[in-house]
Amino acid sequence: MQFSNFSAMLSPDDGVLQLMEDLGEALESKSDTMMLGGGNPAFIPRMQAHFHQEMQALLDKENEFESIVGNYGGPQGQQGFIDQLAEMLQQEYGWSISRQNIAICNGSQSSFSTLFRLFSGFFPDGNTRKILLPITPEYIGYNNTVDPSCFESRKPEIYDLPDDLFFKYGIQFKGMEIDERYGALCVSRPTNPTGNVVSDEELARLAEHAKAVDIPLILDGAYGLPFPGILFTDATPFWNEHTILCLSLSKLGLPGVRTGIVVANREIIDYVKCSNAVFSLSPGAVGPALMTRLIKSRELLDLCRDVIRPYYRKRVDQTIALIRETMGDLPVKIHKPEGGIFLWLWFPDCSIENADLYMLLKQRGVFVLSGSHFFPGLKESWQHARECIRISYTADFDQVSRGISIIAEEIRKGY
Numbered sequence: 001m002q003f004s005n006f007s008a009m010l011s012p013d014d015g016v017l018q019l020m021e022d023l024g025e026a027l028e029s030k031s032d033t034m035m036l037g038g039g040n041p042a043f044i045p046r047m048q049a050h051f052h053q054e055m056q057a058l059l060d061k062e063n064e065f066e067s068i069v070g071n072y073g074g075p076q077g078q079q080g081f082i083d084q085l086a087e088m089l090q091q092e093y094g095w096s097i098s099r100q101n102i103a104i105c106n107g108s109q110s111s112f113s114t115l116f117r118l119f120s121g122f123f124p125d126g127n128t129r130k131i132l133l134p135i136t137p138e139y140i141g142y143n144n145t146v147d148p149s150c151f152e153s154r155k156p157e158i159y160d161l162p163d164d165l166f167f168k169y170g171i172q173f174k175g176m177e178i179d180e181r182y183g184a185l186c187v188s189r190p191t192n193p194t195g196n197v198v199s200d201e202e203l204a205r206l207a208e209h210a211k212a213v214d215i216p217l218i219l220d221g222a223y224g225l226p227f228p229g230i231l232f233t234d235a236t237p238f239w240n241e242h243t244i245l246c247l248s249l250s251k252l253g254l255p256g257v258r259t260g261i262v263v264a265n266r267e268i269i270d271y272v273k274c275s276n277a278v279f280s281l282s283p284g285a286v287g288p289a290l291m292t293r294l295i296k297s298r299e300l301l302d303l304c305r306d307v308i309r310p311y312y313r314k315r316v317d318q319t320i321a322l323i324r325e326t327m328g329d330l331p332v333k334i335h336k337p338e339g340g341i342f343l344w345l346w347f348p349d350c351s352i353e354n355a356d357l358y359m360l361l362k363q364r365g366v367f368v369l370s371g372s373h374f375f376p377g378l379k380e381s382w383q384h385a386r387e388c389i390r391i392s393y394t395a396d397f398d399q400v401s402r403g404i405s406i407i408a409e410e411i412r413k414g415y
Ligand SMILES: Cc1ncc(COP(=O)(O)O)c(C=O)c1O
Pocket: 039, 106, 107, 108, 109, 110, 139, 141, 188, 191, 192, 220, 222, 223, 247, 248, 249, 250, 255, 258, 259, 260
């Protein structure tokens, strides 16, 4: 069969495909796999109890559940949820938001293709523009949502930190000119895969640049603020008329309901709404229905602060302790964990490159992700990109612990 050029975007060597296949394989496999590769949030019993409770309330209310699952909604998403969210964002953060500034989509992932296409490629004024990722490593899921030539990205500054085990990335503003070559900027905060949190100052600088050339700053808050708030450092929730804030219910513990949220100016929201109508008629209603009361009562923000954040803080500390124990005598480094559900391990000058390490580990039942997938748009070859891997620390402690011991064994051979 002949396939169009579009098939190249769905190429089998795409990192996302590998990741999702690994996840499926590990879930179905009866063997003792150690899944440190996936992006699944942890099963947090207290959060799950709340989700049960909310679902039960929907089931108990006459016709509520039937109407949620029995009707297509409008293309913007459930108005009751949108209104409560707009009110919360307005009241808690002083953002100038109304229901026209919010659209729901089927997972925030599904919004990226629309947003990147709106702001890159050919424009009616005859120009072509790209999406600038001001700092890599950056989220693997942006790859292939548009033609890869639509991305341009920058290497980070690398800072040593007083604790030898840690390093930190920062945005390299020097030499970064943001002009008409770009249609939008995009950063994830916290960053998947590194756990970096772009600081308030860095964000303010990016936002100023974006405003100065009248382009949007796409701020991917899948792990961030205001929810789920998986942050271990100080950071302020951010939005303005030039910002497109992409949020998600997934990392609260609900990836199965596939609910993403786009907060942006009205013109952009109208396009997202239209994209929903064209590509999926309307976004799903179950996720919004589960969350509406928790948003209205602000319990959601309390749960993020009192349950979700401490849970991940504890897990990340445990995982770092394991790494110190098993690899502390090697030149291994970890990006300072400032948020998110991953650790980014750097093996400077190790003789095993990350793509080979991925295969070696997979053969031993440990799934990680090779760091080389996380540099979308970076044209130059960079040794550092071949020296890092991403591990998730959300699987049960026994799996993480056995996985880390095996990573340590392989890396030790490499050194
Ligand atoms: C940084 C980042 N953004 C967006 C997403 C997409 O999440 P979802 O489509 O589940 O909302 C993910 C998923 O892992 C992610 O890591």
